[in-house]
Amino acid sequence: MSEYIITVDAGTTSERAIIFNRKGEIVNISQKEFEQFYPQPGWVEHSPLEIWETQKFTINDVLEKQGISAAQIAAIGITNQRETTLVWDRATGKTIYKAIVWQDRRTADYCEELKALGHEQSIQDKTGLLIDAYFSASKIRWILDNVEGAQERAEQGELAFGTVDTWLLWKLTGGKVHATDVSNASRTMLYNIHTLQWDDELLKLFDIPKGILPQVKSSSQIYGHTEKELFGASIPIAGIAGDQQSALFGQMCTEPGMVKNTYGTGCFLMMNTGGKVIKSRHKLLSTIAWKVGGEVSYALEGSIFVGGAIVQFLRDNLDFVDNAPDVEALAKTVDDNGGVYFVPGFVGLGAPHWDQYGTGLMIGLTRGTQKGHIARAALEAMALQSMEVIDTMALDAGIDQKELRVDGGASANNLLMQIQSDVTGLKIVRPEIVETTAQGAAFLAGLAVGYWNSKEEIQSLWAVDKTFDPSGVNVSEIKKRWSEAVQRAKSWNL
C-alpha cells in the first residue's frame, strides 16, 4: 500500500515537502518560506519553532494536495541546511536560543583566536574542516556562554544540541529520538571523521559537555517514527543527509572520482573520494558524504560564494535582464567576451582562494564593450570559478575526472553548460530531475525501508536530460586572463 516517499527539504530560506514515486519522479511539492532574523551585522538567526511549524505545514499540505494519506507514505527522508545550530531543553523541548544559521559570523573572532593558538592543523586532521565560524562548534560555545545558566545545565545533561535534521527528527518523533547522521555530524567540527566518534579532545577544547550531543547514525536507516497525531499515521523516518551530500547521492555520484556541481546562488562542488579521507592541501574541505549499508563514503568539497548570484546582480543591480534565464540570450548577442572578465568577489572569494579581502572586479572594458560581453563574462565567471575548484580537487585527489554532473537553477543555461565543458574539458551531464538534493534524501530513505532494493535499482531510475562535450575551441587565453583578473581582485580591501 505504501506508494510514495516524502522528502523533507529544510533549506535556509524555505522548507519543502516533496512526494516522490517509485520511479524517483516528483509528483507533488509544497513549499513555504520562513523568516530570516538579522539582529546585528553579520548575525543570522531562524526561529526554531517556525522551522518546525513550517515543515509540519508543508508535509500536511503536500499530502492534501496529492489527495493521499500518511499511510501511503513508505518513509520520510530529511535533507537540511547544514551546520545551523540549535540547543533545547530535553524536558520541555523548548530551545534556549534561536537557531544560529550557518552564515552567521558572530564567532569569527573566537575562531581567529583558535587559529592563533595553533589548533588549525589538528582540527583539520580530525574533522577535515578549516577553522571557521561557519561550522557548529563555535556556535554551540556562543550559546552556552551567552544564555544564562546554559553551560551548567548542559553539564547536568538537561540540554540537547542538534543541527536542523536533529531538531526535525526530535519534533517528528515527539521528542523520542535525539540523533543525526554522519554527514551532518561531520559539519559540527566536533566529529572525528576517521574514528567516526565525537572527539573528546575537541569537546575539551570547546568545553562542550558530551551529554548534549546527538547519537550519530548512518544516513539510511530507520531512526524512528512520526507521532501518529501529526499526520494521521505513523511514518518511518529513514534517511538523513546534509543538503550537499544529499545532492551528491541524488546525482548518483556513488563511485570515487565522481563530481557534482550545484549552480544555485553559489556553486557547490563535491567529489566522492570513496572510503578514503583525502586531506586537501589547497583549502578544500574533507567531509563525510554518507554511510549506507555499513560503508562510509567521504568527499572533497569546495564552495563558491557567488554563482547564479552574478546573474541576479546583472538583473537587479544593473537592469540588464528582467529574468535570470534571459541572460543566455543576451550573452548570445556576441561571439565572445570581447576581452571582458568579471570576477564576482562581492563577498570575498571562496574556494580555492579563501580571500575575505577580495572584491568584485570587471576588467578589459573598452569603448566597444556591450551588455552582451558583460553577460557572457558573467557566465564564464561561473564556469571558470567552478573549473578552479575542479582542478584543485583533481590535484588533491590525484584523480582525473571525466564528467561533471550538474544541477541547481542555473544548470538550465545551455550556454553556461557548454562553456563549462569547454573550460574544463569534461563531459557535462545534466539529469532529467535537477532537484537532486531532495531526490538524494528520498533515495536514502527508500533504500532503508526496501521501497527500492539497491543502489543499482536507483541508478536505473536516474536519467540524463542532456550532455555537453568540449567543442574544441581554444580556451587557453580565457583561462590565463581569468587567473590574472582574479589576482587583481584579491586583497583589494586589505
Ligand code: ADP
Ligand atoms: P538557490 O537554491 O541557491 O536559491 P537555485 O538553484 O534556485 O538557487 O538557482 C537560482 C540561481 O540561479 C539564481 O541566482 C539565478 O540568478 C540563477 N539562474 C536561474 N536560472 C538561470 C539561467 N537560466 N541562467 C543563469 N542563471 C540562472
